Amino acid sequence: MAHPERTEGPTGTRRVGIVGAGQLARMLCEAASELGIETIVLAEREDDAATGVGSEIRIGSPRDPDALLGLARSCDVVTFDHELVDLHAIGFLEAQGLVVRPGAAALEVAVDKSIQRRRFAGWGLPVPAFCVLDGTVVDDLAALRSFADRIGAVPVVKAARGGYDGRGVVVASSIDDATAAVSAWRADGVHVVAEEPVAFRRELAALVARRPGGETAAWRTVETAQVGGVCREVRVPGVVDDVTASVAADLAGRVAEVTGVVGVLAVELFDTDEGLIVNEVAMRPHNSGHWTIEGATTSQFENHIRAVFDLPLGATDLVAAAIATVNVFGADHGGCADPLAAALAEPTAKVHLYGKASRPGRKLGHVTVIGDDPAGVAARAWHAAGALGTPGSDRAEVAT
Amino acid sequence: MAHPERTEGPTGTRRVGIVGAGQLARMLCEAASELGIETIVLAEREDDAATGVGSEIRIGSPRDPDALLGLARSCDVVTFDHELVDLHAIGFLEAQGLVVRPGAAALEVAVDKSIQRRRFAGWGLPVPAFCVLDGTVVDDLAALRSFADRIGAVPVVKAARGGYDGRGVVVASSIDDATAAVSAWRADGVHVVAEEPVAFRRELAALVARRPGGETAAWRTVETAQVGGVCREVRVPGVVDDVTASVAADLAGRVAEVTGVVGVLAVELFDTDEGLIVNEVAMRPHNSGHWTIEGATTSQFENHIRAVFDLPLGATDLVAAAIATVNVFGADHGGCADPLAAALAEPTAKVHLYGKASRPGRKLGHVTVIGDDPAGVAARAWHAAGALGTPGSDRAEVAT
Numbered sequence: 119m120a121h122p123e124r125t126e127g128p129t130g131t132r133r134v135g136i137v138g139a140g141q142l143a144r145m146l147c148e149a150a151s152e153l154g155i156e157t158i159v160l161a162e163r164e165d166d167a168a169t170g171v172g173s174e175i176r177i178g179s180p181r182d183p184d185a186l187l188g189l190a191r192s193c194d195v196v197t198f199d200h201e202l203v204d205l206h207a208i209g210f211l212e213a214q215g216l217v218v219r220p221g222a223a224a225l226e227v228a229v230d231k232s233i234q235r236r237r238f239a240g241w242g243l244p245v246p247a248f249c250v251l252d253g254t255v256v257d258d259l260a261a262l263r264s265f266a267d268r269i270g271a272v273p274v275v276k277a278a279r280g281g282y283d284g285r286g287v288v289v290a291s292s293i294d295d296a297t298a299a300v301s302a303w304r305a306d307g308v309h310v311v312a313e314e315p316v317a318f319r320r321e322l323a324a325l326v327a328r329r330p331g332g333e334t335a336a337w338r339t340v341e342t343a344q345v346g347g348v349c350r351e352v353r354v355p356g357v358v359d360d361v362t363a364s365v366a367a368d369l370a371g372r373v374a375e376v377t378g379v380v381g382v383l384a385v386e387l388f389d390t391d392e393g394l395i396v397n398e399v400a401m402r403p404h405n406s407g408h409w410t411i412e413g414a415t416t417s418q419f420e421n422h423i424r425a426v427f428d429l430p431l432g433a434t435d436l437v438a439a440a441i442a443t444v445n446v447f448g449a450d451h452g453g454c455a456d457p458l459a460a461a462l463a464e465p466t467a468k469v470h471l472y473g474k475a476s477r478p479g480r481k482l483g484h485v486t487v488i489g490d491d492p493a494g495v496a497a498r499a500w501h502a503a504g505a506l507g508t509p510g511s512d513r514a515e516v517a518t
Numbered sequence: 519m520a521h522p523e524r525t526e527g528p529t530g531t532r533r534v535g536i537v538g539a540g541q542l543a544r545m546l547c548e549a550a551s552e553l554g555i556e557t558i559v560l561a562e563r564e565d566d567a568a569t570g571v572g573s574e575i576r577i578g579s580p581r582d583p584d585a586l587l588g589l590a591r592s593c594d595v596v597t598f599d600h601e602l603v604d605l606h607a608i609g610f611l612e613a614q615g616l617v618v619r620p621g622a623a624a625l626e627v628a629v630d631k632s633i634q635r636r637r638f639a640g641w642g643l644p645v646p647a648f649c650v651l652d653g654t655v656v657d658d659l660a661a662l663r664s665f666a667d668r669i670g671a672v673p674v675v676k677a678a679r680g681g682y683d684g685r686g687v688v689v690a691s692s693i694d695d696a697t698a699a700v701s702a703w704r705a706d707g708v709h710v711v712a713e714e715p716v717a718f719r720r721e722l723a724a725l726v727a728r729r730p731g732g733e734t735a736a737w738r739t740v741e742t743a744q745v746g747g748v749c750r751e752v753r754v755p756g757v758v759d760d761v762t763a764s765v766a767a768d769l770a771g772r773v774a775e776v777t778g779v780v781g782v783l784a785v786e787l788f789d790t791d792e793g794l795i796v797n798e799v800a801m802r803p804h805n806s807g808h809w810t811i812e813g814a815t816t817s818q819f820e821n822h823i824r825a826v827f828d829l830p831l832g833a834t835d836l837v838a839a840a841i842a843t844v845n846v847f848g849a850d851h852g853g854c855a856d857p858l859a860a861a862l863a864e865p866t867a868k869v870h871l872y873g874k875a876s877r878p879g880r881k882l883g884h885v886t887v888i889g890d891d892p893a894g895v896a897a898r899a900w901h902a903a904g905a906l907g908t909p910g911s912d913r914a915e916v917a918t
Contacts, residue, residue, distance in 0.1 A: 154871025173570035433865040471554025
């Protein structure tokens with residue numbers, strides 16, 4: 119509902135527009151509400167996760183310039199739930215003097231993997247060996263085979279845009295399968311990045327918030343456990359030693375600086391024998407940072423809101439020695455009569471549900487437990503997540 | 519906005535109706551959102567604190583039976599932001615089989631101080647010496663003077679209903695002033711409670727949540743610092759020793775049991791040379807419990823939501839050794855250009871603003887700081903609250 123009559127608080131009313139209404143928008147709204155900041159959410163569907171939480175909901179496409187313009191004109195600043203946006207439309211808003219954070223220039227590297235890999239390589243950031251297949255060479259498929267020969271392996275192939283949670287990525291076992299995937303994408307005009315498969319010990323995620331003037335605040339680097347490209351568990355600090363954690367945080371800080379991002383930046387990293395390598399980058403709150411809601415003095419959602427309003431960033435210290443966050447996925451089994459009651463029977467579990475309809479495999483929420491003992495907090499978080507639907511087999515798959 | 523199309527989450531959609539749309543409703547909505555629970559808020563005004571946060575907002579009076587009936591029929595359970603309700607209307611809903619928690623039978627003692635004092639005295643709970651002036655004796659004013667003679671002091675006089683934050687209470691310096699206040703109330707048909715003034719060392723608050731079946735969870739008893747009957751600072755644990763804390767928590771547990779309250783119960787207590795004495799009772803989340811948002815594993819708002827849905831209660835342990843919460847009041851001075859920025863410059867301050875328009879003396883929010891050092895967390899919380907408007911003189915007044 120609109121609030122034309124709302125009067126000013128002690129600091130004047132601040133309004134943030136959020137493009138997209140998924141769980142990240144929902145948790146941004148929760149954080150904004152605590153600070154007394156109003157939210158206007160641009161949702162694609164009436165039943166998107168954030169529609170029950172924002173101060174005002176508008177239905178529209180994140181790629182509709184008119185919807186974006188209307189949103190930006192109603193708010194002090196526009197920010198994002200996801201990267202499935204039209205950079206030209208964002209640039210158009212900025213050209214009119216409207217405030218969009220992060221801006222189009224920064225967002226490019228999060229929206230387009232081919233741009234990201236080229237830029238990062240140019241900036242000296244550690245990325246896998248890669249090859250962009252976008253029609254600028256005469257024969258993309260010949261270039262793919264040539265790249266495969268050079269690295270001596272079947273490349274991982276990725277659509278440059280639109281992928282998330284393992285979608286848009288093909289890890290083929292043969293060059294023929296990789297070629298088929300690239301061929302299909304190229305026939306649709308999709309740009310492709312082919313990459314050397316990286317042998318890693320584990321996956322890490324570094325998280326940093328940056329204000330427009332360059333002030334940053336980094337959280338503790340964490341270990342993430344994935345199945346099929348989808349994050350299942352986040353361990354804080356996990357097995358990440360302090361030196362590696364610090365190197366990862368510095369790397370995220372460099373990405374933040376060179377891209378000029380404003381807001382939260384998440385960098386997913388491979389921890390390899392040769393050091394850290396950048397896997398993915400997101401310019402928004404990220405699944406690997408949900409633990410910060412209970413586990414840090416200031417959450418990624420609150421610091422994202424602070425950053426986009428150019429307000430001082432909050433402290434990012436851990437508030438406990440061990441933190442585990444486990445994602446909740448829709449069950450493909452019947453489950454118990456009252457899953458929420460079963461989950462809350464674990465009294466230390468902090469259950470977050472996103473208000474999404476359950477479908478097998480759909481990410482519906484997450485559970486965080488904080489405490490002193492890494493094994494204990496993980497066991498309790500998995501137990502509560504399991505009650506809500508997450509298959510126990512997930513845990514077996516991510517066990518280390 | 520309404521969400522007729524919303525589909526069921528992993529646990530089916532739960533909906534709570536909240537009567538009243540102040541800051542308590544706002545923070546209930548924030549807690550419900552985290553659990554994926556929808557909120558329908560019955561607000562008196564479009565600009566009430568919770569109107570920017572609830573899943574659905576309805577405008578109506580908390581004393582309008584039709585508005586209450588419509589709310590109860592749209593929800594699984596109805597609960598409250600305040601006690602300014604019509605008990606008959608609540609009882610009417612219950613008689614129809616609609617779920618209201620706490621129910622009318624429990625709410626009576628929170629709504630009406632004369633009923634509370636009589637009941638509590640009958641149950642053997644420690645209350646000040648008191649005398650009810652409600653027209654059941656021939657001459658209320660003669661009864662007042664007789665009571666004053668008996669206690670050998672000028673009684674504190676209180677309107678039985680409708681008071682909060684010091685309103686509806688007169689601490690007169692002469693029997694004539696007390697008589698004048700009672701006389702005015704009685705002429706309006708208002709029931710009055712006259713009480714012995716209590717000499718106390720300090721004020722404490724005990725907080726407990728209770729499920730319908732009787733399961734309870736108590737938080738650590740805290741010290742509250744008041745000026746003019748209005749809470750300014752909450753210190754956890756403050757100077758409350760463990761024995762006193764435990765006695766206070768037991769007392770709150772007894773009140774919860776004998777009243778059959780469902781949800782959060784706050785008991786404000788005087789700590790005297792003769793032991794603890796009940797001052798006030800609230801059957802809802804309470805200002806003395808805002809520290810639980812960051813300072814306890816489970817907040818009072820989350821456990822209130824859990825309790826009214828008869829879900830398992832969350833752990834109430836402290837997550838830090840020292841916690842301070844300072845209320846934010848509207849300034850009667852100009853203040854700085856951007857009070858929110860100034861407050862957030864204290865990186866550990868957890869700022870909560872309620873989205874209310876600023877007026878001198880109006881409660882606009884609160885600030886919590888957690889840490890190891892009682893003096894340090896208090897100083898930081900006062901500093902941030904001061905930036906937002908709270909006069910520094912408040913701190914001098916509550917200094918011990």
